[in-house]
Amino acid sequence: MENKLPQTIEVIDLCLLAGKIMLQCGAETYRVEDTMTRIAASLGIPSSHSYVTPTGIIFSIDGTEPAKLIRIYDRTTDLYKVTVVNGISRKISSGEISANEAFKKLMDIEKANYTFPLYQQILAAAISSGCFLMMFLGQWKDFIPAIITGGLGFICFVYIHNLVKIKFFSEFMASVVIGLSAYILVSLGIGVQLDKIIIGSVMPLVPGLLITNAVRDLMAGHLVAGLSKGAEAFLTACAIGTGIAIVFAFY
Structure with a gap:
């Protein structure tokens, strides 16, 4: 159990980061939940639960791990970031990239500024x-x-x-x-x-x-x-x- 726990927490953090980026950039609520669920299922967690509102995300899985909450303070329109996150989600589902690689890419996407001058x-x-x-x-x-x-x-x-x-x-x-x-x-x-x-x-x-x-x-x-x-x-x-x-x- 101790060996599986860090991996499970990493998957939860990965799903929350993907959902946070999408929600901040103008994605629909059901798209955010679907993306988080697909990422979790692709990484070995078939039973996950998410509750998304415009100001926050709650994500949990079946088991002893506690649910996690992320607050959303700023929202804007950046559909390019939504597209990029969806692309990473597809690569995770197809097994092209690992969870660690995906997390690093999402961190870079969150910090990046793709808006026009x-x-x-x-x-x-x-x-x-x-x-x-x-x-x-x-x-x-x-x-x-x-x-x-x-x-x-x-x-x-x-x-x-x-x-x-x-x-x-x-x-x-x-x-x-x-x-x-x-x-x-x-x-x-x-x-x-x-x-x-x-x-x-x-x-x-x-x-x-x-x-x-x-x-x-x-x-x-x-x-x-x-x-x-x-x-x-x-x-x-x-x-x-x-x-x-x-x-x-x-x-």
């Missing part, structure tokens, strides 16, 4: 704002104003979020900046359709992945995770809408 994120948000404007049947004259407004809003969101670790407040202030910028551009005659400019500019802030994951988790039967993600998406939408409404109320 900030200027590229701002540029992408600005261009996508203009494209969303055209998708909502806006005029070409408003394309440049939407790019400017969307870029300013995303810059505000990033920098305020770095100062105040409250996502809803950052989104609220970003939507206020978007509303003010759009109103000023239209008042100066640079823009024409105020509503289309605002709609296109707030789209990079809309929690599309969060809404999708909430629906998929609810369909998979994970009611707690699905409802909590849905509530988070609802609060984000309220923050965006409130910021725009305040600008309209003053002007």
Whole structure:
């Protein structure tokens, strides 16, 4: 029993690390649980139990080993990390890598930063704002104003979020900046359709992945995770809408 215990603990730590990375990077709840269960089964633990919520993971196996808990404090969107962890899980299942090798790879993945540079994120948000404007049947004259407004809003969101670790407040202030910028551009005659400019500019802030994951988790039967993600998406939408409404109320 003493020889098997360290190996069992290593497997539990490996499963928890894989689940932590996936959950932090925007994976669905059922995908996290399925990946952890498959890794444990591939390493000789067929009977494992996991309970995943957006803020924590509980994992245990049948036997005398205690259950382990990991808290999740920061969540972002990095689907590349989710893909890489899934790839490691498949290699473990096929026997291509050992548990120790997989753990080292997951540690490297957790420390790695695969996000694009900030200027590229701002540029992408600005261009996508203009494209969303055209998708909502806006005029070409408003394309440049939407790019400017969307870029300013995303810059505000990033920098305020770095100062105040409250996502809803950052989104609220970003939507206020978007509303003010759009109103000023239209008042100066640079823009024409105020509503289309605002709609296109707030789209990079809309929690599309969060809404999708909430629906998929609810369909998979994970009611707690699905409802909590849905509530988070609802609060984000309220923050965006409130910021725009305040600008309209003053002007």
